[in-house]
Amino acid sequence: VTADPAADHPAANAADHPATLAEISPSVDDAVRAAVGAAPAFAATPAAQRRDALYACADALTRAGDELIAVASEETGLTTARLTGELARMTNQLRLLGDFVAAGRHQPGIASPGAAPDGSDLRLIAVPIGPVAVFPASNFPFAFGVFGGDTGSALAAGCPVVIKAHPAHPRTGRRLFEVGAPAFGPGVASMVEGGADVSIALVTAPGIRAVGFTGSYGGGRALIDAAATRNEPIPVYAEMGSLNPVFVLPGAADPANAGALAAAVTGSAGQLCTKPGLVFVPSDAMGFASELAREIAAADVHRMLTPGMADHHADWIAQASKRYDGVAVGTGDPQPVAVVVPAAALDEDPALLDEHFGPSTVIVTAEPAQYASIAARLPGQLTATMHATDADRPAVAALVPALIAIAGRVVYNGVPTGVAVTDAMQHGGPWPASSPSWSTSVGTESVHRFVRPVAIQGLPDGLLD
Amino acid sequence: VTADPAADHPAANAADHPATLAEISPSVDDAVRAAVGAAPAFAATPAAQRRDALYACADALTRAGDELIAVASEETGLTTARLTGELARMTNQLRLLGDFVAAGRHQPGIASPGAAPDGSDLRLIAVPIGPVAVFPASNFPFAFGVFGGDTGSALAAGCPVVIKAHPAHPRTGRRLFEVGAPAFGPGVASMVEGGADVSIALVTAPGIRAVGFTGSYGGGRALIDAAATRNEPIPVYAEMGSLNPVFVLPGAADPANAGALAAAVTGSAGQLCTKPGLVFVPSDAMGFASELAREIAAADVHRMLTPGMADHHADWIAQASKRYDGVAVGTGDPQPVAVVVPAAALDEDPALLDEHFGPSTVIVTAEPAQYASIAARLPGQLTATMHATDADRPAVAALVPALIAIAGRVVYNGVPTGVAVTDAMQHGGPWPASSPSWSTSVGTESVHRFVRPVAIQGLPDGLLD
Numbered sequence: 001v002t003a004d005p006a007a008d009h010p011a012a013n014a015a016d017h018p019a020t021l022a023e024i025s026p027s028v029d030d031a032v033r034a035a036v037g038a039a040p041a042f043a044a045t046p047a048a049q050r051r052d053a054l055y056a057c058a059d060a061l062t063r064a065g066d067e068l069i070a071v072a073s074e075e076t077g078l079t080t081a082r083l084t085g086e087l088a089r090m091t092n093q094l095r096l097l098g099d100f101v102a103a104g105r106h107q108p109g110i111a112s113p114g115a116a117p118d119g120s121d122l123r124l125i126a127v128p129i130g131p132v133a134v135f136p137a138s139n140f141p142f143a144f145g146v147f148g149g150d151t152g153s154a155l156a157a158g159c160p161v162v163i164k165a166h167p168a169h170p171r172t173g174r175r176l177f178e179v180g181a182p183a184f185g186p187g188v189a190s191m192v193e194g195g196a197d198v199s200i201a202l203v204t205a206p207g208i209r210a211v212g213f214t215g216s217y218g219g220g221r222a223l224i225d226a227a228a229t230r231n232e233p234i235p236v237y238a239e240m241g242s243l244n245p246v247f248v249l250p251g252a253a254d255p256a257n258a259g260a261l262a263a264a265v266t267g268s269a270g271q272l273c274t275k276p277g278l279v280f281v282p283s284d285a286m287g288f289a290s291e292l293a294r295e296i297a298a299a300d301v302h303r304m305l306t307p308g309m310a311d312h313h314a315d316w317i318a319q320a321s322k323r324y325d326g327v328a329v330g331t332g333d334p335q336p337v338a339v340v341v342p343a344a345a346l347d348e349d350p351a352l353l354d355e356h357f358g359p360s361t362v363i364v365t366a367e368p369a370q371y372a373s374i375a376a377r378l379p380g381q382l383t384a385t386m387h388a389t390d391a392d393r394p395a396v397a398a399l400v401p402a403l404i405a406i407a408g409r410v411v412y413n414g415v416p417t418g419v420a421v422t423d424a425m426q427h428g429g430p431w432p433a434s435s436p437s438w439s440t441s442v443g444t445e446s447v448h449r450f451v452r453p454v455a456i457q458g459l460p461d462g463l464l465d
Numbered sequence: 466v467t468a469d470p471a472a473d474h475p476a477a478n479a480a481d482h483p484a485t486l487a488e489i490s491p492s493v494d495d496a497v498r499a500a501v502g503a504a505p506a507f508a509a510t511p512a513a514q515r516r517d518a519l520y521a522c523a524d525a526l527t528r529a530g531d532e533l534i535a536v537a538s539e540e541t542g543l544t545t546a547r548l549t550g551e552l553a554r555m556t557n558q559l560r561l562l563g564d565f566v567a568a569g570r571h572q573p574g575i576a577s578p579g580a581a582p583d584g585s586d587l588r589l590i591a592v593p594i595g596p597v598a599v600f601p602a603s604n605f606p607f608a609f610g611v612f613g614g615d616t617g618s619a620l621a622a623g624c625p626v627v628i629k630a631h632p633a634h635p636r637t638g639r640r641l642f643e644v645g646a647p648a649f650g651p652g653v654a655s656m657v658e659g660g661a662d663v664s665i666a667l668v669t670a671p672g673i674r675a676v677g678f679t680g681s682y683g684g685g686r687a688l689i690d691a692a693a694t695r696n697e698p699i700p701v702y703a704e705m706g707s708l709n710p711v712f713v714l715p716g717a718a719d720p721a722n723a724g725a726l727a728a729a730v731t732g733s734a735g736q737l738c739t740k741p742g743l744v745f746v747p748s749d750a751m752g753f754a755s756e757l758a759r760e761i762a763a764a765d766v767h768r769m770l771t772p773g774m775a776d777h778h779a780d781w782i783a784q785a786s787k788r789y790d791g792v793a794v795g796t797g798d799p800q801p802v803a804v805v806v807p808a809a810a811l812d813e814d815p816a817l818l819d820e821h822f823g824p825s826t827v828i829v830t831a832e833p834a835q836y837a838s839i840a841a842r843l844p845g846q847l848t849a850t851m852h853a854t855d856a857d858r859p860a861v862a863a864l865v866p867a868l869i870a871i872a873g874r875v876v877y878n879g880v881p882t883g884v885a886v887t888d889a890m891q892h893g894g895p896w897p898a899s900s901p902s903w904s905t906s907v908g909t910e911s912v913h914r915f916v917r918p919v920a921i922q923g924l925p926d927g928l929l930d
Contacts, residue, residue, distance in 0.1 A: 040866070110888050117883030127870075401509060409920040425580075425920055426589060438913075452901075452903040453891045454873060455875070
């Protein structure tokens with residue numbers, strides 16, 4: 001997910017919405033102090049109690065749904081239909097994460113009876129790591145918002161959270177906090193607002209033990225670098241976006257198949273972290289490339305999240321139009337756009353490999369026999385996709401290891417934009433898609449970011465309950 | 466584990482043992498290039514084949530055991546008995562890690578059938594992250610050596626390794642490499658030698674994807690900081706030592722019990738990462754404190770690993786003797802030593818909380834009712850131990866959460882120095898014991914440091930084998 005590069009600038013938060021809620025902390029220090037104070041008791045809560053609190057939070061957010069959707073739609077330009085689905089995803093996610101820990105599924109369940117050198121028993125338990133700073137995304141005001149996946153997985157793990165609301169939609173963030181936070185005890189969920197100075201203060205606060213972030217490469221890297229300078233470095237779990245390459249194999253290069261890909265590029269005005277930003281098409285399938293470009297340019301797209309993002313998208317079109325002939329630009333604001341280039345252009349113009357937020361994609365014509373070697377040179381990705389038929393099986397077999405090597409999710413004959421909130425989801429990948437590459441910010445495995453194992457050796461029964 | 470602070474200085478490696486083996490790379494660049502070249506094919510090997518190679522390596526090391534033990538004993542001063550046990554630990558560890566991956570136990574085994582938005586199946590697989598740099602320890606020439614746990618877990622995961630031999634025992638490192646490396650294909654296991662410049666070059670080499678390190682805080686921090694400056698930051702799995710506090714509760718403060726603790730302090734000349742460096746004794750149990758101090762001072766200890774470490778230990782005794790009255794110093798080189806101080810000294814003299822390598826401990830007399838609050842103020846630890854009887858159960862119940870919060874392993878009525886190589890071991894803990902706190906460098910869970918999950922969505926059967 002790419003956030004508005006300007007969004008963390010203090011001026012972006014100088015909105016006419018003063019903080020009127022007592023729950024929103026006036027300072028990072030106060031919020032972190034509250035989280036540190038709440039941590040031991042929250043860590044000691046039975047997981048079932050945390051599940052109940054997550055359910056109560058989800059129920060409250062569901063009840064306030066109409067109001068939340070209206071505010072978010074006004075602030076973000078996202079449609080009511082999209083936000084209705086996203087609100088359900090947010091609340092289901094909170095419940096799923098609560099169920100996960102209540103069932104003890106975050107526990108290693110690993111024991112080595114009698115294995116200690118003195119013959120005593122060893123077993124591993126997972127314990128919460130302590131207060132977590134959460135930086136919600138601009139482009140998912142609910143599912144990656146104030147009570148999105150990072151917040152939900154930290155709370156499920158037993159870690160208090162200090163959430164820095166995203167300045168692109170301040171009223172949405174405040175209402176989410178006001179509605180959802182009372183489900184938790186004092187200090188367990190706090191919220192702060194502000195610009196880059198507040199972000200750095202939060203990440204470097206000694207009481208914070210981990211960070212969850214979804215946003216741009218620049219924003220993520222700034223937090224990672226700040227965390228690295230601490231006396232006690234902490235993990236920054238950052239999801240920083242992706243190009244999500246799609247490799248169309250010859251058997252699937254039928255122009256009739258272009259519609260689903262075009263919709264994945266332009267849906268939500270192309271503001272999804274899993275938008276296909278790079279589509280490889282066989283050199284001899286120009287009909288497919290042309291039809292895909294035409295359908296993208298013809299799409300009807302809604303406004304972008306912020307004026308800053310819209311400006312960046314317009315700049316990207318201007319640059320691409322200057323450099324390349326094969327640029328299909330639609331009408332509207334923003335304009336949907338597809339750029340068609342030969343594979344050699346990727347080497348000549350590395351900017352084509354930068355994430356470009358908005359309803360845009362780069363269609364690369366290439367020899368399918370070169371797909372694997374092209375993939376091997378791409379940066380780390382959240383997803384990599386193949387479109388193929390049975391006739392393409394040998395080519396697919398050759399491509400699969402190359403895609404596994406660069407991506408966190410490998411999709412066959414689907415679009416990468418559908419991210420299931422489930423056990424087997426991996427929403428993360430090699431740098432710069434996420435850091436560290438093993439972490440996921442979606443699905444139940446996300447809880448593991450916020451616990452650590454402790455080996456219990458020789459302890460009599462009944463002392464851990 | 467604390468390494469000789471001087472050991473990474475280039476001068477420390479200016480030994481009279483020229484690199485005569487073709488397998489030892491003349492440069493970091495060559496070794497990393499070989500590892501990068503070998504990575505895709507090694508990642509594609511069936512886990513059973515990696516197990517077989519690890520077994521072959523272990524068998525070769527076992528066959529060369531007598532020679533390896535003789536060289537290591539000469540270079541390190543460790544006893545033949547200790548090194549005989551450690552060689553078995555090293556080879557069993559390689560086999561255990563091979564068995565672990567051959568059984569597929571590093572695989573998540575998590576599937577979400579039909580869970581993708583288009584109804585297709587999702588499942589998680591673990592894949593190797595790529596070439597790993599390994600920095601063996603000074604104090605375990607075998608178990609944390611050239612083919613120690615970091616190397617073994619990286620190879621088991623399917624990651625080529627570039628090992629920087631520890632300059633404190635160069636001949637041991639070379640023989641280990643010469644004997645063990647041929648079990649693996651070209652480029653899969655490489656070795657380099659040198660000082661701090663070589664260490665930094667290795668950690669910042671673009672082809673390296675993770676680092677395993679066991680040594681001092683200073684050494685670990687230097688690698689962590691270097692890795693953080695990379696264009697693509699990588700995880701540094703660093704085990705940086707620990708004080709391993711022991712809390713003696715009133716029921717267990719019988720002077721007759723002091724012997725096992727004294728032996729844990731002085732065994733291997735106090736050069737274990739899990740040596741009890743801080744022992745809390747009830748204020749009214751001075752008999753126990755005195756007897757423990759007496760037994761430590763009376764111990765017969767062998768020489769330290771390097772002259773530099775011996776000098777540091779002597780300096781520590783000199784400083785402690787200047788500051789405190791209750792210092793029991795034995796005879797020999799090094800001199801075993803116990804310092805007895807009241808709890809208030811920990812606040813007045815933070816240097817007491819620095820790891821002190823060698824046959825030494827700090828005995829702190831304190832009110833048992835204060836143990837939990839004292840523990841809460843300690844830095845992160847590999848281990849925390851309680852000595853208690855049933856009569857102490859209420860005090861133990863109060864102490865357990867405090868110890869879990871600061872340590873990676875909590876031991877009841879044992880000594881922390883026995884580290885079992887098993888499934889339920891956690892050899893790591895909150896900063897500065899290790900980084901990141903969830904990682905372990907011992908036991909089968911260590912493999913997870915070197916894999917990352919990939920979600921496979923909708924892929925037809927038979928394409929991953």
